[in-house]
Each structure stands twice: as structure tokens, then as C-alpha cells.
Amino acid sequence: MDVSSIETPEQLQQLVGGLDPETQNAIFAAFGAYIGVILTIGLVWTIIQIIAWWKIFTKAGEKGWKSIIPIYNQVVLYRISGVTPWLFLAVIILAALSVIPVVGLIFLLAALVISIYQTHMLSKAFGKGVGYTLGLLFLNPIFILILAFSKIKYVKNESKKAE
DSSP: OOGGGOOSHHHHHHHHHTSOHHHHHHHHHHHHHHHHHHHHHHHHHHHHHHHHHHHHHHHTTSOGGGGGSTTHHHHHHHHHHTOOTHHHHHHHHHHHHTTSTTTHHHHHHHHHHHHHHHHHHHHHHTTOOHHHHHHHHHSHHHHHHHHHHSSOOOOHHHHHHHO
16 A cells, blocks of 8 residues: 555555554654654754843843733733834734734734834844844744844933933
8 A cells, every 4th residue: 555545544554554563563663762852952942032032122222021911921021122002902913903804914914014113123222223124023933042142232221311
């Protein structure tokens, strides 16, 4: 039986059942190890991102724990960026309305524009420009790590003091 011709669970069982038990165990062990490795890499990556966001919030003068609270972390991030958190509420509402046929695409694009604006303002808050904004948009995890672990300083408060 060819693997591409499997259409029912019974056919899969027949194919796997045709293997000796040692081979079946080896296949399942390899699959389990693969899943374990993927989950471990994902967990490590998630922990690294949490640490990076914690450091970014700390650099901006906020308590690091605020970075791990869902929704609240976005409100604080908008404040760090110098953008009113009400725009975050607008993004949520626009994204929810995007399921409406025809006009939903317009709402989704509006939410995207607001999110891009917030990302650009975050770049500016750390003294960076359009290039860094593009990096945050297209290579976000990498640029978040750079922002967190480099000597980039939060300059938003300094620009307010200068005014």
C-alpha cells in the first residue's frame, strides 16, 4: 500500500500494523522526540522573548512585570511609545469589526495602519527611525532582542524634558 493512497484510519492502521512492533515503537519514539524538541525550542524562545520584553519595559521606566500581563502590556506599550492607549482599544474594535463582509477589509487595514504607527512611535521613543521600524515590522523577534539587550536608550522622557 502506498502512503499517498491512505484515505481512512483503517488503511493507516493496516499500513502501520504491517510493521513489526520494534519498528512501530521506533517510529513513535522518533515522533515523540521530534515533538519534544520542537516544544523545548518553543519554550526556550518564549522565555527569551519574555525576558526581552521585560528589559524593554524596564528601559522605558516601567515595571518589568507589566510586560507579561496580556492586554495590559499593550496598553503600557502604547504609553511607552507615546501613543494614547485609546488607539489600542480602536485596534481591538476594528479587528473585531473586520469580520463584517465588504467593509471588514477597510476596518482591518485601519487596525493595521494604527499598529504600524504605534511601532514607528516605539522606534522613535528609543531614538530610532524608519529603518528600525521596518525591522520591528518584518523581523520583530530579532529587533526586539536588539532593542532589549543592546545599549539603545529610551529617549522619550528626555525629549519631553527638553521641551
